Amino acid sequence: MKQRFLQIIENFKDKAVLVIGDVMLDKFVYGKVRRISPEAPIPVVRVTKETYMPGGAGNTANNLASLKAFVHLIGVVGDDKEANILKECLNERGINHYLIPQEKTIQKTRLIGEKQQIVRIDYENIKKIEKGNEELILKKIKELIDNIQVIIISDYAKGCITKELALEVIRMANEKNKKVIVDPKSYHKEYYKNAFLITPNDKESFEMTQEIEIEARAKRLCEELNSNVLITLGEKGMALFENDTLKEFPAVAREVYDVSGAGDTVVATIALALSANASLEEATQLANHAAGIVVGKAGTAPIKREELLVNFKEKNKIRTREELKEISEEARSKGKKIVTTNGVFDLMHYGHIDILKKAKKLGDILVVGINTDASVKRIKGDSRPILGEQERASIIAALDCVDYVCLFSEDTPNSLLETIKPDIHVKGSDRKMKEIGEKETVEKNGGKVVLLPIIEGISTTRIINKILKGEKDGEKGK
Incomplete structure (x- = not known):
């Protein structure tokens, strides 16, 4: 039907x-x-x-x-x-x-x-x-x-x-x-x-x-x-x-x-x-x-x-910047609070899930910005990302706590945040407030940046290094 x-x-x-x-x-x-x-x-x-x-x-x-x-x-x-x-x-x-x-x-x-x-x-x-x-x-x-x-x-x-x-x-x-x-x-x-x-x-x-x-x-x-x-x-x-x-x-x-x-x-x-x-x-x-x-x-x-x-289509959480502009304007007209966060989200781990769940509790709609493959390579080098941008976006979109996902090709999410104009932008507590480049953009549009506690000892880089170390140890044992 x-x-x-x-x-x-x-x-x-x-x-x-x-x-x-x-x-x-x-x-x-x-x-x-x-x-x-x-x-x-x-x-x-x-x-x-x-x-x-x-x-x-x-x-x-x-x-x-x-x-x-x-x-x-x-x-x-x-x-x-x-x-x-x-x-x-x-x-x-x-x-x-x-x-x-x-x-x-x-x-x-x-x-x-x-x-x-x-x-x-x-x-x-x-x-x-x-x-x-x-x-x-x-x-x-x-x-x-x-x-x-x-x-x-x-x-x-x-x-x-x-x-x-x-x-x-x-x-x-x-x-x-x-x-x-x-x-x-x-x-x-x-x-x-x-x-x-x-x-x-x-x-x-x-x-x-x-x-x-x-x-x-x-x-x-x-x-x-x-x-x-x-x-x-x-x-x-x-x-x-x-x-x-x-x-x-x-x-x-x-x-x-x-x-x-x-x-x-x-x-x-x-x-x-x-x-x-x-x-x-x-x-x-x-x-x-x-x-x-x-x-x-x-x-x-x-x-x-x-x-x-x-x-009449399956719910699609992965949206364009233009679509999110309209969605966020509609949400604001109803008095809803918009929360954003961003990252690479390469090799999903519990630390990611924990901070996304906490971010969702701060408002009504959670939008996650994800770096495109080209953006990740510029930031982290040619060996990254491990997973492609569509795979990473689909994994994040599968989480119940996430309402929308948007890929951005720039090195920072500033342009995306300028479009969405969030009430709250979330970063991990491993960052210092003065180091957060998007703080000015968020505050200029009436929002604020919130630092949420992270789970210590968990990161994608550590997971990758552990896998690589395991491969080397395995080769030594041959």
């Missing part, structure tokens, strides 16, 4: 998907909280960073782009600076957009202090799309429809999706044998008749049917709308109603950090999987895994194709 999923994900690339719906701008304001305001019992946030992301239907498009799809996005915005920022965000992500100016651009601002969302501020003026703009959207869809695989209707009930527009899009798609997936709003149920799939969440499915049991909700929606139904159930997983049968999929989230935008991830993954000739059940299983990954991220972060691929 894993191979089948890997094949589907590999086929995501350049599949064309059209997203129509309520486009928004998500703004994230990050800061530090150190005191309570004297004016009211509220935290004072000292702002340190501001970022922007496509929101609403834009987040669905962003997920598709991160999964390597060829994306078209249609919606309405304002003639304002927020629209310009949004378009810039979409351009950066390679998303083709057709955004019609009508009202003020919808913006959702989230204030985050000490890794916690404190408040969300919404700027919106909900107004039904003008008839002329609705006609412009339909005209654009007619231009695109022959060259796309799937259409997504992303309805946040902000005015872009009307009953007439939705039903006409579904009619056009069915006529061309294109699938339509709807991320619905409960009070727009009648908009979605004859769509291939609707994806309400637990609350929306109840509001649409007033049924208590999940199967009863799904069956009723299927009968009323002539659609397949996928109900997302948060930590309980998902329930798919297809061919008069309910199939349930338990959640696969390893860690829930932020559920913002998870529904958009589900819809995007299903759309691409269907484009890649997956069955609806296969597409749902993939979407379940994608949601499990994305809820472990901060904010409306999209799912990446590489993350989904890794999810």
Whole structure:
């Protein structure tokens, strides 16, 4: 089954998907909280960073782009600076957009202090799309429809999706044998008749049917709308109603950090999987895994194709510097402590294992830097290493206490540490602090160097010398 999923994900690339719906701008304001305001019992946030992301239907498009799809996005915005920022965000992500100016651009601002969302501020003026703009959207869809695989209707009930527009899009798609997936709003149920799939969440499915049991909700929606139904159930997983049968999929989230935008991830993954000739059940299983990954991220972060691929491969601890940069940034955003250490690790011995176990206890993630063969030869001479770099990296990666391994070709780990920016860098107590060249790099980035006690009398050099001495003694005895 894993191979089948890997094949589907590999086929995501350049599949064309059209997203129509309520486009928004998500703004994230990050800061530090150190005191309570004297004016009211509220935290004072000292702002340190501001970022922007496509929101609403834009987040669905962003997920598709991160999964390597060829994306078209249609919606309405304002003639304002927020629209310009949004378009810039979409351009950066390679998303083709057709955004019609009508009202003020919808913006959702989230204030985050000490890794916690404190408040969300919404700027919106909900107004039904003008008839002329609705006609412009339909005209654009007619231009695109022959060259796309799937259409997504992303309805946040902000005015872009009307009953007439939705039903006409579904009619056009069915006529061309294109699938339509709807991320619905409960009070727009009648908009979605004859769509291939609707994806309400637990609350929306109840509001649409007033049924208590999940199967009863799904069956009723299927009968009323002539659609397949996928109900997302948060930590309980998902329930798919297809061919008069309910199939349930338990959640696969390893860690829930932020559920913002998870529904958009589900819809995007299903759309691409269907484009890649997956069955609806296969597409749902993939979407379940994608949601499990994305809820472990901060904010409306999209799912990446590489993350989904890794999810179905054997866990690979040996990573590139670029991958570790992303991993460490993600870990820091969750308040996790990163620990690093480095070495040659030629002929593994108990002293190595002991210090790695101790290092792991100092934080949440342990990254081990290992000198490449060329680097070892420069430092220790042509007779070393005994084991090649891939063998050494694989042995270290096999240890439970190690989270990631990275090979570095330089004589020192400074460049790697500059990338990872660890909270703690570990060295053995046989070294003096003033001799540690990477101390400046670590401290410059807010970390510290910790010396851990080593087991005396054990070293790779001693082991090699002992082996060589044994060989010589053996030759003498012949």
